[in-house]
Amino acid sequence: MKDCVFCRIVAGEEKSFKIYEDDRVITILDKYPVSWGHLLVITKKHYESIHDADPKDIVHAFSVASALARIYRNDLNAKGVNVVTNSGRPAGQIIFHFHVHVIPRWHEGEFSWSSRHVLDEDEAKSVLNKIKPYLSEIDEFLRSAGIK
Ligand SMILES: [Zn+2]
Known part of the structure; x- marks a missing residue:
């Protein structure tokens, strides 16, 4: 879709800023991150949202998201991770x-979409x-799930 x-x-x-790609999805850094490391797993095919x-x-997108959540918790010591998709404007889909x-999530405290800021080059590189x-x-996660 052109637009x-x-x-x-x-x-x-x-x-x-792309961090991962396979035949079904790409993963990029969100341009307006809620927190350091906020990623988006995007299907290569255009769908409006989870409903279509x-x-x-x-399954593929959530599997990649799960693997990334585990990297944040297990390897980079995040205190928590939100894995979420927003479907429809009332749900916050933009x-x-x-x-x-x-x-x-690196700190205690409530989750809020309003804490978004603009991603700059330095943050992206870090x-x-x-x-x-x-x-x-x-890929190990996808293989162990029988997806790859
Ligand atoms: Zn699209």
Whole structure:
């Protein structure tokens, strides 16, 4: 879809900080992170949200998100992680192309979408450098789930 920012990111027509890609999804840093390390798992195919996405793509996207959540908890010592998808405007969906948020929580305190800030180059590089050594765990996770 031409007017969809995530389709343009998937096609490489729009800049993003990509951390992972396979045949069904890409994972990028959210441009407006709630916390350091906020990631988006985006299906390569365009769906509006979880209500119309192919179940195989939903399972795949949440599996990649789960592997990333484990990297944050087990390897990078996050205190918690939110894995969430928003479906529909009343649920807080802003971009109408199915995606799963992976939001590591480094501090105690309530979750709030209003704590978003603009991602800059330095923050993006620090996330990429920290997470890079663990990315092979995604394929291991998918294999152990029988998905890959
Ligand atoms: Zn799209």
